[in-house]
Amino acid sequence: MSINGMVPAEIGSSDMGTTQIANEVIAVIAGLAATDVRGVADMSGGVVGGIAERLGRKNLSKGIKVDVSTDERQCSVDLSIIAEYGFRIPEVATEIQDSVKRAIEGMTGLEVTSVNVNVLGISFRHDDGEEREKVRG
Numbered sequence: 001m002s003i004n005g006m007v008p009a010e011i012g013s014s015d016m017g018t019t020q021i022a023n024e025v026i027a028v029i030a031g032l033a034a035t036d037v038r039g040v041a042d043m044s045g046g047v048v049g050g051i052a053e054r055l056g057r058k059n060l061s062k063g064i065k066v067d068v069s070t071d072e073r074q075c076s077v078d079l080s081i082i083a084e085y086g087f088r089i090p091e092v093a094t095e096i097q098d099s100v101k102r103a104i105e106g107m108t109g110l111e112v113t114s115v116n117v118n119v120l121g122i123s124f125r126h127d128d129g130e131e132r133e134k135v136r137g
Contacts, residue, residue: 009068009075009110021108023068027061030077030115033103034064037095039087041123044080063120068110075104076114082121093117 009021031043045062063080077100083089097115104112 009072009108021110023066024061026066026068026075026077026104026108026110027064029103029107030064030066030079030100031060031062033099034079034081034096037092037099039084039089039092040081040096041084041125042082044082044118044120069113072110074111074113076116077104077112078116078118080118080120082123083119085122085124089119093119 009023009026034040035043043063045059065078066075067077068075079096079100081096083092096117100115101112104110
């Protein structure tokens with residue numbers, strides 16, 4: 001069965017039936033885990049994500065691509081983020097990788113083979129906490 005053109009991961013079956021997890025659910029788990037990391041200002045979803053947000057819809061999977069292996073036991077994740085100015089980007093990326101891997105494996109039972117972090121911009125915040133400017137590459 002295909003959901004939005006993507007085959008969901010089948011993570012279990014029993015006499016009662018099967019359990020499948022859509023790739024978008026895995027992406028939401030990854031997005032929540034990534035945004036909990038200090039130094040991540042936002043996820044970057046490109047033009048489509050920006051349009052959805054302007055229409056008042058929060059897309060929890062924006063900027064995230066999930067690939068589930070053909071045997072449906074492993075997955076890889078690509079994330080695009082906006083980093084906060086003042087944080088060491090390599091450390092933020094490593095923490096994102098650890099957090100996302102832990103969250104997905106803990107909640108789904110899938111083995112995460114890779115978490116690729118793409119930093120697409122920097123967010124500058126002033127002393128009052130308001131975001132003033134984003135610089136995107």
